[in-house]
Amino acid sequence: MTTTQIAPPVATAPKPAFKLNWVQLSPVLYTIGLFVIWEIGVRLSGLPHTIFPTPTRVFEAIVQYWSPIWKNSLQTLYTTVLGFIIAIVAGLGIGLFIGWSKTIYAGLYPIMVGFNAIPKVALVPILVIWFGIGTVPAVLTAFLISFFPIVVNVATGLATIEPETEDVLRALGAKKLDIMLKVGIPRSMPYFFGSLKVAITLAFVGSVVSETVASNSGLGNMMASAQSNFNVPLVFAGLLMLAIEGIVMYALMAWVEKRMTGWAHRSTMSN
Amino acid sequence: MATPLVSIENVDMRYGGPEGTLAVSGLDLKINRGEFVAVVGPSGCGKSTLMKLTTGLHIPQSGTVIVANSQVTKPVSIVGMAFQNPTMLPWRTTLENILLPLEIVERHRHRLRAHKADYIAKAEALLETVGLKGFGEKFPWQLSGGMQQRANLCRALIHEPELLMLDEPFGALDAFTREELWCVIRDLHASQDVTIALVTHDLRESVFLADKVVVMSARPGRIISEHVVPFERPRQLDLLYEPAFNEMVQKLHGEIATARAAA
Numbered sequence: 001m002t003t004t005q006i007a008p009p010v011a012t013a014p015k016p017a018f019k020l021n022w023v024q025l026s027p028v029l030y031t032i033g034l035f036v037i038w039e040i041g042v043r044l045s046g047l048p049h050t051i052f053p054t055p056t057r058v059f060e061a062i063v064q065y066w067s068p069i070w071k072n073s074l075q076t077l078y079t080t081v082l083g084f085i086i087a088i089v090a091g092l093g094i095g096l097f098i099g100w101s102k103t104i105y106a107g108l109y110p111i112m113v114g115f116n117a118i119p120k121v122a123l124v125p126i127l128v129i130w131f132g133i134g135t136v137p138a139v140l141t142a143f144l145i146s147f148f149p150i151v152v153n154v155a156t157g158l159a160t161i162e163p164e165t166e167d168v169l170r171a172l173g174a175k176k177l178d179i180m181l182k183v184g185i186p187r188s189m190p191y192f193f194g195s196l197k198v199a200i201t202l203a204f205v206g207s208v209v210s211e212t213v214a215s216n217s218g219l220g221n222m223m224a225s226a227q228s229n230f231n232v233p234l235v236f237a238g239l240l241m242l243a244i245e246g247i248v249m250y251a252l253m254a255w256v257e258k259r260m261t262g263w264a265h266r267s268t269m270s271n
Numbered sequence: 272m273a274t275p276l277v278s279i280e281n282v283d284m285r286y287g288g289p290e291g292t293l294a295v296s297g298l299d300l301k302i303n304r305g306e307f308v309a310v311v312g313p314s315g316c317g318k319s320t321l322m323k324l325t326t327g328l329h330i331p332q333s334g335t336v337i338v339a340n341s342q343v344t345k346p347v348s349i350v351g352m353a354f355q356n357p358t359m360l361p362w363r364t365t366l367e368n369i370l371l372p373l374e375i376v377e378r379h380r381h382r383l384r385a386h387k388a389d390y391i392a393k394a395e396a397l398l399e400t401v402g403l404k405g406f407g408e409k410f411p412w413q414l415s416g417g418m419q420q421r422a423n424l425c426r427a428l429i430h431e432p433e434l435l436m437l438d439e440p441f442g443a444l445d446a447f448t449r450e451e452l453w454c455v456i457r458d459l460h461a462s463q464d465v466t467i468a469l470v471t472h473d474l475r476e477s478v479f480l481a482d483k484v485v486v487m488s489a490r491p492g493r494i495i496s497e498h499v500v501p502f503e504r505p506r507q508l509d510l511l512y513e514p515a516f517n518e519m520v521q522k523l524h525g526e527i528a529t530a531r532a533a534a
Protein backbone atom coordinates (compact mmCIF):
# COMPACT_ATOMS: atom_id res chain seq x y z
CA MET A 1 0.00 0.00 0.00
CA THR A 2 1.42 3.32 -0.96
CA THR A 3 0.93 6.21 1.35
CA THR A 4 0.31 9.49 -0.32
CA GLN A 5 1.59 12.48 1.51
CA ILE A 6 -1.20 14.97 1.88
CA ALA A 7 0.07 18.43 1.13
CA PRO A 8 -0.62 20.99 3.81
CA PRO A 9 -3.52 23.16 2.75
CA VAL A 10 -2.38 26.09 0.69
CA ALA A 11 -2.81 29.33 2.53
CA THR A 12 -5.95 31.07 1.38
CA ALA A 13 -5.61 34.17 -0.71
CA PRO A 14 -4.69 37.15 1.43
CA LYS A 15 -7.70 39.19 2.44
CA PRO A 16 -8.03 42.58 0.83
CA ALA A 17 -6.55 45.05 3.25
CA PHE A 18 -9.62 47.22 3.33
CA LYS A 19 -13.10 45.78 3.05
CA LEU A 20 -16.34 47.39 4.15
CA ASN A 21 -18.66 45.29 6.26
CA TRP A 22 -21.92 46.25 4.58
CA VAL A 23 -24.11 44.28 6.97
CA GLN A 24 -22.71 46.08 9.98
CA LEU A 25 -22.85 49.44 8.29
CA SER A 26 -26.34 49.04 6.92
CA PRO A 27 -28.28 50.37 9.96
CA VAL A 28 -26.30 53.60 9.75
CA LEU A 29 -26.69 53.86 5.99
CA TYR A 30 -30.41 53.17 6.11
CA THR A 31 -30.93 55.77 8.82
CA ILE A 32 -29.02 58.37 6.85
CA GLY A 33 -31.04 57.38 3.78
CA LEU A 34 -34.29 57.85 5.67
CA PHE A 35 -33.29 61.37 6.73
CA VAL A 36 -32.19 62.25 3.20
CA ILE A 37 -35.49 61.08 1.71
CA TRP A 38 -37.37 62.96 4.42
CA GLU A 39 -35.39 66.15 3.71
CA ILE A 40 -35.83 65.95 -0.07
CA GLY A 41 -39.50 64.98 0.19
CA VAL A 42 -40.39 67.89 2.42
CA ARG A 43 -38.42 70.38 0.32
CA LEU A 44 -39.97 69.19 -2.94
CA SER A 45 -43.51 69.27 -1.57
CA GLY A 46 -42.94 72.74 -0.15
CA LEU A 47 -44.73 71.97 3.13
CA PRO A 48 -44.17 74.71 5.75
CA HIS A 49 -42.22 73.95 8.94
CA THR A 50 -45.39 74.38 10.95
CA ILE A 51 -46.82 71.27 9.30
CA PHE A 52 -43.90 69.00 8.48
CA PRO A 53 -40.39 70.29 9.27
CA THR A 54 -37.28 69.02 7.49
CA PRO A 55 -34.73 67.05 9.52
CA THR A 56 -32.28 69.95 9.34
CA ARG A 57 -34.92 72.17 10.91
CA VAL A 58 -35.54 69.51 13.60
CA PHE A 59 -31.81 69.33 14.40
CA GLU A 60 -31.75 73.09 14.58
CA ALA A 61 -34.55 72.91 17.13
CA ILE A 62 -32.63 70.32 19.12
CA VAL A 63 -29.61 72.64 19.33
CA GLN A 64 -31.73 75.69 20.05
CA TYR A 65 -33.78 74.08 22.84
CA TRP A 66 -31.07 71.72 24.08
CA SER A 67 -31.42 72.55 27.75
CA PRO A 68 -35.18 71.80 28.10
CA ILE A 69 -34.92 68.84 25.74
CA TRP A 70 -32.10 67.34 27.81
CA LYS A 71 -33.91 67.91 31.09
CA ASN A 72 -37.19 66.46 29.83
CA SER A 73 -35.47 63.51 28.16
CA LEU A 74 -33.86 62.60 31.47
CA GLN A 75 -37.20 62.94 33.22
CA THR A 76 -38.89 60.62 30.72
CA LEU A 77 -36.05 58.14 30.92
CA TYR A 78 -36.31 58.22 34.69
CA THR A 79 -40.07 57.60 34.87
CA THR A 80 -39.87 54.92 32.19
CA VAL A 81 -37.00 53.01 33.78
CA LEU A 82 -38.56 53.26 37.22
CA GLY A 83 -41.90 51.94 35.95
CA PHE A 84 -40.05 49.25 34.01
CA ILE A 85 -38.12 48.10 37.09
CA ILE A 86 -41.32 47.82 39.10
CA ALA A 87 -42.80 45.89 36.17
CA ILE A 88 -39.87 43.47 36.22
CA VAL A 89 -40.22 42.78 39.93
CA ALA A 90 -44.01 42.48 39.85
CA GLY A 91 -44.01 40.64 36.54
CA LEU A 92 -41.54 38.03 37.77
CA GLY A 93 -43.45 37.56 41.01
CA ILE A 94 -46.89 37.30 39.45
CA GLY A 95 -45.55 35.23 36.55
CA LEU A 96 -44.00 32.70 38.93
CA PHE A 97 -47.21 32.59 40.94
CA ILE A 98 -49.42 32.05 37.90
CA GLY A 99 -47.12 29.49 36.32
CA TRP A 100 -46.84 27.55 39.57
CA SER A 101 -49.86 25.34 38.99
CA LYS A 102 -52.08 24.54 36.06
CA THR A 103 -55.14 25.53 38.13
CA ILE A 104 -53.85 29.00 38.99
CA TYR A 105 -52.74 29.42 35.37
CA ALA A 106 -56.20 28.49 34.07
CA GLY A 107 -58.01 30.67 36.60
CA LEU A 108 -55.95 33.84 36.45
CA TYR A 109 -55.04 33.90 32.78
CA PRO A 110 -58.45 35.16 31.54
CA ILE A 111 -58.44 37.87 34.20
CA MET A 112 -54.99 38.98 33.08
CA VAL A 113 -56.07 39.05 29.44
CA GLY A 114 -59.11 41.12 30.36
CA PHE A 115 -56.96 43.52 32.33
CA ASN A 116 -54.55 43.84 29.46
CA ALA A 117 -57.37 44.66 27.07
CA ILE A 118 -58.15 47.86 29.02
CA PRO A 119 -56.44 50.79 27.29
CA LYS A 120 -53.98 52.04 29.90
CA VAL A 121 -54.60 55.63 28.79
CA ALA A 122 -58.04 55.27 30.31
CA LEU A 123 -56.43 54.61 33.67
CA VAL A 124 -54.41 57.83 33.72
CA PRO A 125 -57.33 60.00 34.98
CA ILE A 126 -57.88 57.55 37.83
CA LEU A 127 -54.19 57.62 38.70
CA VAL A 128 -54.31 61.41 38.68
CA ILE A 129 -57.27 61.39 41.10
CA TRP A 130 -55.30 59.11 43.41
CA PHE A 131 -51.80 60.53 43.12
CA GLY A 132 -52.15 63.98 41.54
CA ILE A 133 -50.32 64.97 38.35
CA GLY A 134 -46.59 64.51 37.84
CA THR A 135 -44.07 61.73 38.12
CA VAL A 136 -46.13 59.14 40.02
CA PRO A 137 -48.88 58.55 37.43
CA ALA A 138 -46.25 58.44 34.67
CA VAL A 139 -44.27 55.77 36.51
CA LEU A 140 -47.41 53.79 37.26
CA THR A 141 -48.67 53.96 33.69
CA ALA A 142 -45.29 52.76 32.42
CA PHE A 143 -45.48 49.93 34.95
CA LEU A 144 -49.07 48.94 34.15
CA ILE A 145 -48.54 48.85 30.43
CA SER A 146 -45.24 46.94 30.50
CA PHE A 147 -45.72 44.27 33.11
CA PHE A 148 -48.21 42.14 31.22
CA PRO A 149 -45.80 40.73 28.61
CA ILE A 150 -43.37 39.87 31.41
CA VAL A 151 -46.04 38.01 33.38
CA VAL A 152 -47.28 36.09 30.36
CA ASN A 153 -43.80 35.05 29.29
CA VAL A 154 -42.64 33.92 32.71
CA ALA A 155 -45.87 32.03 33.35
CA THR A 156 -45.76 30.37 29.95
CA GLY A 157 -42.15 29.32 30.46
CA LEU A 158 -43.12 27.64 33.71
CA ALA A 159 -46.36 26.10 32.52
CA THR A 160 -44.81 24.46 29.46
CA ILE A 161 -42.13 22.30 31.06
CA GLU A 162 -41.73 19.14 28.97
CA PRO A 163 -43.41 16.21 30.76
CA GLU A 164 -40.32 14.06 30.14
CA THR A 165 -38.09 16.49 31.99
CA GLU A 166 -40.58 16.64 34.82
CA ASP A 167 -40.66 12.82 34.93
CA VAL A 168 -36.89 12.65 35.31
CA LEU A 169 -37.08 14.77 38.45
CA ARG A 170 -40.27 13.23 39.81
CA ALA A 171 -38.75 9.77 39.50
CA LEU A 172 -36.07 10.99 41.89
CA GLY A 173 -38.67 12.10 44.41
CA ALA A 174 -38.60 15.80 43.54
CA LYS A 175 -41.19 18.08 45.11
CA LYS A 176 -42.99 20.79 43.18
CA LEU A 177 -40.57 23.37 44.57
CA ASP A 178 -37.56 21.34 43.38
CA ILE A 179 -38.99 21.10 39.89
CA MET A 180 -39.64 24.84 39.80
CA LEU A 181 -36.17 25.73 41.07
CA LYS A 182 -34.21 23.25 38.99
CA VAL A 183 -36.18 23.35 35.76
CA GLY A 184 -39.07 25.82 35.69
CA ILE A 185 -37.25 29.01 36.56
CA PRO A 186 -34.07 28.46 34.52
CA ARG A 187 -36.23 27.36 31.63
CA SER A 188 -38.44 30.45 31.75
CA MET A 189 -35.47 32.83 31.81
CA PRO A 190 -35.13 33.09 28.01
CA TYR A 191 -38.85 33.91 27.85
CA PHE A 192 -38.38 36.49 30.59
CA PHE A 193 -35.38 38.22 29.05
CA GLY A 194 -37.04 38.07 25.64
CA SER A 195 -40.09 39.85 27.05
CA LEU A 196 -37.95 42.69 28.43
CA LYS A 197 -37.38 44.02 24.92
CA VAL A 198 -41.11 44.26 24.34
CA ALA A 199 -41.77 45.61 27.83
CA ILE A 200 -39.25 48.48 27.69
CA THR A 201 -40.77 49.83 24.47
CA LEU A 202 -44.23 49.65 25.99
CA ALA A 203 -42.98 51.39 29.13
CA PHE A 204 -41.99 54.41 27.00
CA VAL A 205 -45.47 54.49 25.52
CA GLY A 206 -46.99 54.47 29.01
CA SER A 207 -44.84 57.20 30.52
CA VAL A 208 -45.15 59.54 27.52
CA VAL A 209 -48.92 59.13 27.34
CA SER A 210 -49.21 59.99 31.01
CA GLU A 211 -46.83 62.94 30.74
CA THR A 212 -48.79 64.28 27.80
CA VAL A 213 -52.07 64.45 29.66
CA ALA A 214 -51.04 64.80 33.30
CA SER A 215 -47.61 66.24 33.99
CA ASN A 216 -45.53 69.40 34.04
CA SER A 217 -42.37 67.71 32.85
CA GLY A 218 -41.07 65.00 30.58
CA LEU A 219 -40.92 64.73 26.81
CA GLY A 220 -44.66 64.09 26.59
CA ASN A 221 -45.41 67.33 28.39
CA MET A 222 -42.79 69.22 26.37
CA MET A 223 -44.28 68.03 23.09
CA ALA A 224 -47.80 68.86 24.21
CA SER A 225 -46.89 72.44 25.09
CA ALA A 226 -44.75 72.86 21.94
CA GLN A 227 -47.75 71.74 19.94
CA SER A 228 -50.01 74.33 21.57
CA ASN A 229 -47.43 77.00 20.62
CA PHE A 230 -47.34 75.69 17.02
CA ASN A 231 -43.65 74.91 17.53
CA VAL A 232 -43.77 71.83 15.29
CA PRO A 233 -39.96 71.42 14.92
CA LEU A 234 -39.73 71.06 18.71
CA VAL A 235 -42.47 68.37 18.66
CA PHE A 236 -40.41 66.46 16.11
CA ALA A 237 -37.28 67.01 18.19
CA GLY A 238 -39.09 65.36 21.11
CA LEU A 239 -40.10 62.42 18.91
CA LEU A 240 -36.51 62.01 17.79
CA MET A 241 -35.24 61.97 21.38
CA LEU A 242 -37.87 59.33 22.26
CA ALA A 243 -36.77 57.20 19.34
CA ILE A 244 -33.16 57.44 20.47
CA GLU A 245 -33.96 56.52 24.06
CA GLY A 246 -36.13 53.65 22.85
CA ILE A 247 -33.41 52.25 20.59
CA VAL A 248 -30.74 52.51 23.30
CA MET A 249 -32.87 50.78 25.92
CA TYR A 250 -33.96 48.10 23.47
CA ALA A 251 -30.36 47.42 22.52
CA LEU A 252 -29.44 47.22 26.19
CA MET A 253 -32.18 44.65 26.83
CA ALA A 254 -31.16 42.63 23.77
CA TRP A 255 -27.59 42.61 25.07
CA VAL A 256 -28.71 41.50 28.54
CA GLU A 257 -30.82 38.76 26.99
CA LYS A 258 -27.89 37.47 25.01
CA ARG A 259 -25.59 37.57 28.02
CA MET A 260 -27.95 35.81 30.41
CA THR A 261 -29.38 33.08 28.22
CA GLY A 262 -26.64 32.20 25.78
CA TRP A 263 -27.62 28.54 25.95
CA ALA A 264 -30.97 29.32 24.34
CA HIS A 265 -29.16 30.71 21.29
CA ARG A 266 -27.04 27.61 20.97
CA SER A 267 -27.06 27.35 17.21
CA THR A 268 -25.65 30.84 16.92
CA MET A 269 -23.01 30.22 19.54
CA SER A 270 -21.18 27.51 17.67
CA ASN A 271 -19.52 29.90 15.27
CA MET B 272 -35.11 -15.67 47.69
CA ALA B 273 -37.62 -13.88 49.93
CA THR B 274 -40.19 -11.41 48.64
CA PRO B 275 -39.45 -9.97 45.20
CA LEU B 276 -38.21 -6.37 45.01
CA VAL B 277 -40.80 -5.49 42.38
CA SER B 278 -44.15 -7.17 42.17
CA ILE B 279 -46.72 -6.10 39.61
CA GLU B 280 -50.07 -7.84 39.87
CA ASN B 281 -52.90 -7.75 37.38
CA VAL B 282 -52.32 -4.12 36.46
CA ASP B 283 -54.43 -2.14 33.98
CA MET B 284 -53.26 1.28 32.86
CA ARG B 285 -55.28 3.54 30.60
CA TYR B 286 -54.07 6.92 29.36
CA GLY B 287 -56.32 9.94 29.06
CA GLY B 288 -59.50 9.10 30.98
CA PRO B 289 -62.00 6.24 30.69
CA GLU B 290 -62.20 6.43 26.89
CA GLY B 291 -58.42 6.73 26.43
CA THR B 292 -55.79 4.29 25.21
CA LEU B 293 -55.55 1.07 27.20
CA ALA B 294 -51.77 0.75 27.30
CA VAL B 295 -51.34 -2.36 29.43
CA SER B 296 -53.87 -4.86 30.69
CA GLY B 297 -53.57 -7.79 33.07
CA LEU B 298 -49.87 -7.16 33.54
CA ASP B 299 -48.05 -9.51 35.94
CA LEU B 300 -44.34 -9.34 36.62
CA LYS B 301 -41.98 -10.10 39.49
CA ILE B 302 -38.40 -8.94 39.72
CA ASN B 303 -36.23 -10.41 42.43
CA ARG B 304 -33.59 -8.50 44.31
CA GLY B 305 -30.33 -8.50 42.37
CA GLU B 306 -31.95 -9.83 39.22
CA PHE B 307 -31.41 -8.47 35.72
CA VAL B 308 -34.64 -8.50 33.72
CA ALA B 309 -34.95 -7.48 30.08
CA VAL B 310 -38.33 -6.54 28.63
CA VAL B 311 -38.91 -6.96 24.90
CA GLY B 312 -42.00 -6.63 22.75
CA PRO B 313 -43.50 -4.91 19.72
CA SER B 314 -43.32 -1.11 19.49
CA GLY B 315 -46.08 0.68 21.36
CA CYS B 316 -46.95 -2.35 23.47
CA GLY B 317 -46.50 -0.55 26.78
CA LYS B 318 -42.88 -1.13 27.72
CA SER B 319 -42.23 2.47 28.69
CA THR B 320 -45.55 2.41 30.52
CA LEU B 321 -44.36 -0.61 32.50
CA MET B 322 -41.25 1.33 33.53
CA LYS B 323 -43.27 4.34 34.60
CA LEU B 324 -45.68 2.19 36.58
CA THR B 325 -42.79 0.61 38.45
CA THR B 326 -41.19 3.94 39.33
CA GLY B 327 -44.53 5.37 40.43
CA LEU B 328 -44.68 8.04 37.72
CA HIS B 329 -48.03 6.60 36.72
CA ILE B 330 -50.48 5.03 39.13
CA PRO B 331 -52.52 2.18 37.60
CA GLN B 332 -56.32 2.29 37.48
CA SER B 333 -56.49 -1.28 38.76
CA GLY B 334 -54.10 -3.87 40.14
CA THR B 335 -51.18 -3.32 42.49
CA VAL B 336 -47.56 -2.37 42.06
CA ILE B 337 -45.36 -3.20 45.03
CA VAL B 338 -41.74 -2.06 45.24
CA ALA B 339 -39.57 -2.88 48.23
CA ASN B 340 -42.51 -4.20 50.26
CA SER B 341 -44.73 -1.15 49.94
CA GLN B 342 -47.43 -0.34 47.47
CA VAL B 343 -46.50 2.37 44.99
CA THR B 344 -48.73 5.43 45.31
CA LYS B 345 -46.16 8.09 44.49
CA PRO B 346 -42.73 8.14 42.81
CA VAL B 347 -40.40 5.73 44.59
CA SER B 348 -37.06 7.10 45.62
CA ILE B 349 -34.85 4.03 45.33
CA VAL B 350 -34.80 3.98 41.54
CA GLY B 351 -32.55 5.48 38.94
CA MET B 352 -34.14 5.83 35.57
CA ALA B 353 -32.71 6.48 32.13
CA PHE B 354 -35.49 7.48 29.80
CA GLN B 355 -35.84 6.66 26.14
CA ASN B 356 -34.91 10.18 25.02
CA PRO B 357 -32.12 11.85 26.95
CA THR B 358 -33.59 14.85 28.71
CA MET B 359 -30.54 16.87 29.61
CA LEU B 360 -31.07 20.41 30.80
CA PRO B 361 -29.49 22.71 28.20
CA TRP B 362 -28.41 25.39 30.68
CA ARG B 363 -26.30 22.97 32.71
CA THR B 364 -23.02 21.44 31.66
CA THR B 365 -22.93 17.69 31.23
CA LEU B 366 -21.27 17.31 34.62
CA GLU B 367 -23.89 19.48 36.32
CA ASN B 368 -26.60 17.46 34.61
CA ILE B 369 -25.14 14.27 35.98
CA LEU B 370 -24.99 15.74 39.47
CA LEU B 371 -28.66 16.77 39.29
CA PRO B 372 -30.08 13.66 41.04
CA LEU B 373 -27.85 14.40 44.03
CA GLU B 374 -29.53 17.77 44.44
CA ILE B 375 -32.92 16.05 44.61
CA VAL B 376 -32.58 12.69 46.33
CA GLU B 377 -33.14 13.06 50.09
CA ARG B 378 -30.17 10.92 51.05
CA HIS B 379 -27.65 13.04 49.13
CA ARG B 380 -28.95 16.58 48.94
CA HIS B 381 -27.84 17.50 52.45
CA ARG B 382 -24.37 16.07 51.98
CA LEU B 383 -23.80 17.57 48.57
CA ARG B 384 -22.29 20.88 49.57
CA ALA B 385 -19.83 19.45 52.08
CA HIS B 386 -18.73 16.56 49.85
CA LYS B 387 -18.88 18.31 46.50
CA ALA B 388 -15.38 17.26 45.46
CA ASP B 389 -16.06 13.57 46.15
CA TYR B 390 -19.24 13.66 44.14
CA ILE B 391 -17.57 15.41 41.24
CA ALA B 392 -14.79 12.85 41.27
CA LYS B 393 -17.41 10.13 41.17
CA ALA B 394 -19.23 11.76 38.27
CA GLU B 395 -15.98 12.06 36.37
CA ALA B 396 -15.18 8.42 37.01
CA LEU B 397 -18.60 7.52 35.61
CA LEU B 398 -18.00 9.68 32.56
CA GLU B 399 -14.75 7.86 32.02
CA THR B 400 -16.38 4.42 32.15
CA VAL B 401 -18.83 5.40 29.41
CA GLY B 402 -16.05 6.93 27.31
CA LEU B 403 -16.85 10.57 27.89
CA LYS B 404 -13.72 11.53 29.79
CA GLY B 405 -13.14 15.26 29.56
CA PHE B 406 -16.59 16.08 28.22
CA GLY B 407 -18.03 17.10 31.60
CA GLU B 408 -17.55 20.80 30.96
CA LYS B 409 -19.34 20.68 27.61
CA PHE B 410 -23.00 21.53 27.38
CA PRO B 411 -25.32 18.68 26.37
CA TRP B 412 -26.14 20.33 23.08
CA GLN B 413 -22.46 20.26 22.22
CA LEU B 414 -22.55 16.45 22.42
CA SER B 415 -23.74 14.03 19.76
CA GLY B 416 -26.96 12.08 20.28
CA GLY B 417 -25.08 8.96 21.33
CA MET B 418 -22.89 10.90 23.73
CA GLN B 419 -25.98 12.41 25.31
CA GLN B 420 -27.38 8.94 25.84
CA ARG B 421 -24.20 7.89 27.57
CA ALA B 422 -24.34 10.96 29.81
CA ASN B 423 -27.97 10.09 30.48
CA LEU B 424 -26.80 6.69 31.73
CA CYS B 425 -24.32 8.37 34.09
CA ARG B 426 -27.11 10.47 35.50
CA ALA B 427 -29.16 7.36 36.22
CA LEU B 428 -26.22 5.81 38.08
CA ILE B 429 -24.78 8.69 40.10
CA HIS B 430 -26.93 8.23 43.19
CA GLU B 431 -26.31 4.48 43.35
CA PRO B 432 -29.95 3.41 43.05
CA GLU B 433 -31.05 -0.01 44.29
CA LEU B 434 -33.25 -0.43 41.25
CA LEU B 435 -32.08 0.75 37.86
CA MET B 436 -34.67 1.18 35.11
CA LEU B 437 -33.24 1.57 31.63
CA ASP B 438 -35.61 2.40 28.77
CA GLU B 439 -33.79 1.71 25.51
CA PRO B 440 -30.66 3.43 26.78
CA PHE B 441 -28.54 2.44 23.79
CA GLY B 442 -30.97 3.30 21.02
CA ALA B 443 -28.87 5.89 19.21
CA LEU B 444 -25.50 4.21 19.52
CA ASP B 445 -23.29 2.52 16.95
CA ALA B 446 -22.66 -1.21 17.30
CA PHE B 447 -19.20 -0.83 18.82
CA THR B 448 -20.09 1.70 21.50
CA ARG B 449 -23.16 -0.30 22.23
CA GLU B 450 -21.15 -3.45 22.93
CA GLU B 451 -18.78 -1.43 25.05
CA LEU B 452 -21.66 -0.15 27.14
CA TRP B 453 -23.14 -3.62 27.45
CA CYS B 454 -19.93 -4.54 29.21
CA VAL B 455 -20.17 -1.43 31.42
CA ILE B 456 -23.68 -2.45 32.50
CA ARG B 457 -22.67 -6.08 32.89
CA ASP B 458 -19.77 -5.17 35.17
CA LEU B 459 -21.91 -2.76 37.14
CA HIS B 460 -24.45 -5.48 37.77
CA ALA B 461 -21.75 -7.94 38.73
CA SER B 462 -19.90 -5.64 41.09
CA GLN B 463 -22.80 -3.94 42.84
CA ASP B 464 -25.89 -5.02 44.62
CA VAL B 465 -28.25 -3.56 42.04
CA THR B 466 -31.44 -4.79 40.41
CA ILE B 467 -31.85 -3.83 36.76
CA ALA B 468 -34.82 -3.70 34.43
CA LEU B 469 -33.93 -3.01 30.82
CA VAL B 470 -36.33 -2.27 27.98
CA THR B 471 -34.84 -2.91 24.58
CA HIS B 472 -35.59 -3.64 20.94
CA ASP B 473 -32.28 -5.38 20.52
CA LEU B 474 -32.84 -9.07 21.27
CA ARG B 475 -29.11 -9.84 21.35
CA GLU B 476 -28.70 -7.15 23.95
CA SER B 477 -31.46 -8.65 26.07
CA VAL B 478 -30.04 -12.18 25.93
CA PHE B 479 -26.48 -11.05 26.52
CA LEU B 480 -27.27 -8.98 29.59
CA ALA B 481 -30.30 -10.42 31.33
CA ASP B 482 -31.02 -13.26 33.72
CA LYS B 483 -34.58 -13.33 32.50
CA VAL B 484 -36.12 -12.05 29.26
CA VAL B 485 -39.78 -11.08 29.41
CA VAL B 486 -41.83 -10.88 26.20
CA MET B 487 -44.84 -8.59 26.00
CA SER B 488 -47.84 -8.85 23.71
CA ALA B 489 -49.00 -6.10 21.39
CA ARG B 490 -51.08 -3.31 22.95
CA PRO B 491 -52.74 -3.63 25.39
CA GLY B 492 -49.53 -5.11 26.73
CA ARG B 493 -49.24 -8.08 29.04
CA ILE B 494 -46.49 -10.60 29.64
CA ILE B 495 -46.86 -13.55 27.28
CA SER B 496 -43.72 -15.45 28.23
CA GLU B 497 -40.64 -15.41 30.42
CA HIS B 498 -37.34 -17.01 29.46
CA VAL B 499 -34.54 -17.71 31.87
CA VAL B 500 -31.24 -17.08 30.12
CA PRO B 501 -29.07 -20.16 30.73
CA PHE B 502 -25.66 -18.69 29.90
CA GLU B 503 -23.20 -18.57 32.72
CA ARG B 504 -21.75 -15.36 34.09
CA PRO B 505 -19.41 -13.63 33.62
CA ARG B 506 -20.35 -13.48 29.95
CA GLN B 507 -17.88 -12.38 27.31
CA LEU B 508 -18.72 -10.77 23.97
CA ASP B 509 -17.69 -14.06 22.26
CA LEU B 510 -20.99 -15.41 23.48
CA LEU B 511 -22.69 -13.40 20.74
CA TYR B 512 -21.33 -15.80 18.13
CA GLU B 513 -22.27 -19.07 19.80
CA PRO B 514 -25.02 -21.19 18.26
CA ALA B 515 -26.97 -21.58 21.51
CA PHE B 516 -27.05 -17.80 21.89
CA ASN B 517 -28.33 -17.23 18.39
CA GLU B 518 -30.89 -19.98 18.80
CA MET B 519 -32.34 -18.19 21.78
CA VAL B 520 -32.38 -14.86 19.96
CA GLN B 521 -34.16 -16.50 17.08
CA LYS B 522 -36.77 -18.03 19.34
CA LEU B 523 -37.51 -14.63 20.90
CA HIS B 524 -37.67 -13.07 17.47
CA GLY B 525 -40.28 -15.61 16.42
CA GLU B 526 -42.37 -14.95 19.51
CA ILE B 527 -42.43 -11.20 18.98
CA ALA B 528 -43.28 -11.64 15.31
CA THR B 529 -46.27 -13.76 16.33
CA ALA B 530 -47.28 -11.20 18.97
CA ARG B 531 -47.19 -8.44 16.38
CA ALA B 532 -49.24 -10.45 13.91
CA ALA B 533 -51.83 -11.22 16.57
CA ALA B 534 -52.51 -7.51 17.06
Ligand SMILES: Nc1ncnc2c1ncn2[C@@H]1O[C@H](COP(=O)(O)OP(=O)(O)OP(=O)(O)O)[C@@H](O)[C@H]1O
Pocket residue numbers: 286287292293294313314315316317318319320321355490
Ligand atom coordinates in the same frame (compact mmCIF):
# COMPACT_ATOMS: atom_id res chain seq x y z
N1 LIG C 1 -48.82 10.10 27.78
C1 LIG C 1 -49.59 9.32 27.01
N2 LIG C 1 -50.84 9.70 26.69
C2 LIG C 1 -51.62 8.89 25.93
N3 LIG C 1 -51.25 7.72 25.44
C3 LIG C 1 -50.01 7.29 25.71
C4 LIG C 1 -49.11 8.06 26.51
N4 LIG C 1 -47.95 7.38 26.62
C5 LIG C 1 -48.13 6.24 25.92
N5 LIG C 1 -49.36 6.18 25.38
C6 LIG C 1 -49.90 5.05 24.59
O1 LIG C 1 -49.72 3.87 25.32
C7 LIG C 1 -49.24 2.83 24.48
C8 LIG C 1 -47.97 2.24 25.07
O2 LIG C 1 -46.96 3.25 25.06
P1 LIG C 1 -45.49 2.99 25.53
O3 LIG C 1 -44.76 4.27 25.44
O4 LIG C 1 -45.52 2.31 26.86
O5 LIG C 1 -44.98 1.97 24.43
P2 LIG C 1 -43.55 1.30 24.26
O6 LIG C 1 -43.74 -0.16 24.37
O7 LIG C 1 -42.57 1.93 25.16
O8 LIG C 1 -43.21 1.65 22.76
P3 LIG C 1 -41.77 1.88 22.09
O9 LIG C 1 -41.12 0.55 22.02
O10 LIG C 1 -42.08 2.40 20.72
O11 LIG C 1 -41.03 2.85 22.94
C9 LIG C 1 -49.04 3.42 23.12
O12 LIG C 1 -50.05 2.94 22.28
C10 LIG C 1 -49.17 4.90 23.29
O13 LIG C 1 -49.93 5.42 22.23
Ligand SMILES: [Mg+2]
Pocket residue numbers: 318319320355438
Ligand atom coordinates in the same frame (compact mmCIF):
# COMPACT_ATOMS: atom_id res chain seq x y z
MG1 LIG D 1 -40.96 3.21 24.91
